[in-house]
Amino acid sequence: MLYKKIRRITGEFFTFTKSERRGIIVLLGLIILVILARNLLPALTRPDATDLSQYVEEIARFEESIKQEQQRRADNPAYRNKRDQAFISHGEDESGIHERVTGGRTVTGSKTGTDSMSGTVFREKHYKPVLLNLNLSDSLELIKIDGVGPVLSRRIVKYRNLIGGFVCKEQLLEVYGINEDNYEKISRQVYIDTAGIRYIHLNTADISTLSRHPYLDDYQVRAIISFRKINGRFAYVGQLLEENLLPEETYNRIRNYLKAD
Numbered sequence: 711m712l713y714k715k716i717r718r719i720t721g722e723f724f725t726f727t728k729s730e731r732r733g734i735i736v737l738l739g740l741i742i743l744v745i746l747a748r749n750l751l752p753a754l755t756r757p758d759a760t761d762l763s764q765y766v767e768e769i770a771r772f773e774e775s776i777k778q779e780q781q782r783r784a785d786n787p788a789y790r791n792k793r794d795q796a797f798i799s800h801g802e803d804e805s806g807i808h809e810r811v812t813g814g815r816t817v818t819g820s821k822t823g824t825d826s827m828s829g830t831v832f833r834e835k836h837y838k839p840v841l842l843n844l845n846l847s848d849s850l851e852l853i854k855i856d857g858v859g860p861v862l863s864r865r866i867v868k869y870r871n872l873i874g875g876f877v878c879k880e881q882l883l884e885v886y887g888i889n890e891d892n893y894e895k896i897s898r899q900v901y902i903d904t905a906g907i908r909y910i911h912l913n914t915a916d917i918s919t920l921s922r923h924p925y926l927d928d929y930q931v932r933a934i935i936s937f938r939k940i941n942g943r944f945a946y947v948g949q950l951l952e953e954n955l956l957p958e959e960t961y962n963r964i965r966n967y968l969k970a971d
Contacts, residue, residue, distance in 0.1 A: 799945075844882075844900040845875045854901045857892045874908035877966045893956055909969045912944045925964040930956055944970040 714897065830945075840854050852863035862885075869885045870876055877896045884889050910919060910935070920931040933955045938944065947968045951961045 799923065818846050842900050843903050844879070845870065845903055847900075855896055857895045857899075862887045872922070874910070874923070874967045875904065875906055875908065876902055877904055878902060904966075907967065908966055911914065912947065912950075912968055912970045913938065925960060927968075930960065946970050 717869060726893075726970070816838070842851055842855065849860070849863040849867045852858050852866055853860055856861075865885050866882070866886055873881070876882070879900065882896060882900075883890075883893055910923065917931060917935060918924055921928065922936060934950070937949075937953060937955055944950075947965055947970050949970075950956045950965070950968075951958060956964070
């Protein structure tokens, strides 16, 4: 009796149709495949260990060569303070003074030297004192100034043409490449002559002429033109400040380039 009851209960839960048995078999097969793949795949795809010994040896040789070169330079006085040492002095020429002109720059000095790497003989630079007219000197003349090279000399000329000429030395600080460090040295070698200043005539200058000057922005240019259209003419340059057309700082910079006649 008990046996029949147990058999009836187990038959209800563990009796499968033919299609269900097939499904169970397939599911078991998939589970087995997943387990096998999980264990076998890493072994099959594991990359071979790379032999880095050759690269390590090359790096070691390279580092050793650097150390040897550094030691060689340390033992050779020609390499010491190379940034500051322009030459290796070995005496003076017969006259004691020599001269070289490079790109229009005259250089004088009393010592010669030899480049230890190329063997080229060259001379220590000593600049002749100069005093140049900042508004009349061209770029070739400006490179005679100690502290001014070809690039900076062209920038000075370009900015001079843009503003209409320099009215004070301090305007050099507005040139890209000139700062407080080199301004003092450069300013001692130039002087200002305002006879050649290029003026802008307030009553006749058009928008493009006013806009080209770096001291004026578009809003200020439009204010000047509008005032002129409404009032006809400027009686004097100071009206720009009196009529609040320009801030005081801008007015003080631009007034030396303006005329109202």
